[in-house]
Amino acid sequence: MQIWSWHGFFTYLGSPYIFRGALITVIMTVVSMMMGFLLGLLTAVMKRSQHRVLSWPARFYVWFFRGTPLLVQLVVIYTGLPKLDIRLSVLACSIIGLTLNEAAYLAEIIRAGLNAVPTGQIAAARALGLSERQIAWRIAFPQAFRLIIPPLGNSVNGLLKTTSVTSVISMEELMQRSQILVQDQFMVLELFSVAALYYLLMTTAWDFLQRRIEHYAERPYRRQQKTAAVEAIELPATTQDAR
């Protein structure tokens, strides 16, 4: 038996079966990330609330979903919901599990971002007559969002690969499909190399996207740098004039 088959590698690389698996991985990541972000934002805001009615459920949620394995959460959702007569597809169960799990981590990232917004700005906004909602959307969120993009990027990268855990509830994503084919032809190295390549491709695409998002979030600050640069050029001239 040969060590490495290029033929096998390229066959699997071009395989629609594997490609569709990768597509499912992307779909699960994108949907879970977006829903997880919204749920995480809500959880972070609740956890920061001074009212215990709001902060305690949020604390419990984060404590529970960060403290138990995703694998267990998925199995419980997959086997538990039908017992309540709620029948969902494997994909739906996977996305629910990933969302609930991811939101717990994102809540902490978002909370860190919100905590970093100086309290003096919040008090000033309040004194200027802005409502709590206006303060959140116009003062707190924009500044917090800029700060949390790098850790958010980590989360997306992590989630892309964590989706493979959904194979325990028979979700046929990229990793699961690779393993199915391994059992067929035993080309372990070739297949897993193809899978790794797909993951790299997806994370690279995300890297690119993340840079664009950062570029967008830095917009107001960039205009500032330009002004500072112009001043830096003009400064020596004025000093010369003074002499």
Next chain:
Amino acid sequence: MPYIDVRDVCVRHGKNETLRHAGFEAERGDIVSFIGPSGSGKTTFLRTLIGLQPVWQGQMDVHGRNVDMAAPASARILREQAAIVFQQYGLFGHMSVLRNLTLAPTVVAKRSRREAEHEARALLERLGLADKADVLPADLSGGQKQRVAIARALMLRPALLLLDEPTSALDPHKVRDVGVLLRDLAQDGMTIIQVSHAMGVVSSLSDRIVLLEDGQVRAVGTGRGYAAQQPDIAAFMNTHGGDAATDPAGSRSDPDH
């Protein structure tokens, strides 16, 4: 009837009374200074005037209007009457100086953006900041930040301008500039209320000085140039920094803040 009359303000933290039946009066265009030892309640008192500090009870008559300061809706009414400049300014870091000025007028008072920007530029011009409209707060000096914060407060056309320690974060040579600016504003009819540790500024600038001690008004001095001669106030000033232009070190650790 005085232009502003604040009476009987009480603030409680549990069983602790941090402000007990405090009050003062002022005429339009007066500069009023709250002084007193650390923990005497002067910053708390200032914050009650704009609804940032809930009160147990208290009445304010301002500009011919009575406000029950303990009523739940009072914060909104107080913020229509007053604007505040914090010690650390609280400028919005992600917005240009111009947007810092126009935010509240456009989203709270619903004025048109164009009109607000026009007024903001005129204000910046008056305060010598015409070229800073598009700059971010991070790129301003301390003195410039403060003038932007004052301009932002003035955009609301308040009857009362409140300042918390306006000179404590400034270089000594900038302190005089602030005094000149405040005097200018007062001459235009703005009533100014400040908390200050800088006794030199207080005695030269104030039309009224309110000495707080242990949450109570201990003494009031009136008359520009004379206010500081009230015996209790003079005694307090003698023991607290004399004519120091700037805040004696340690204001940042003041439990008032």
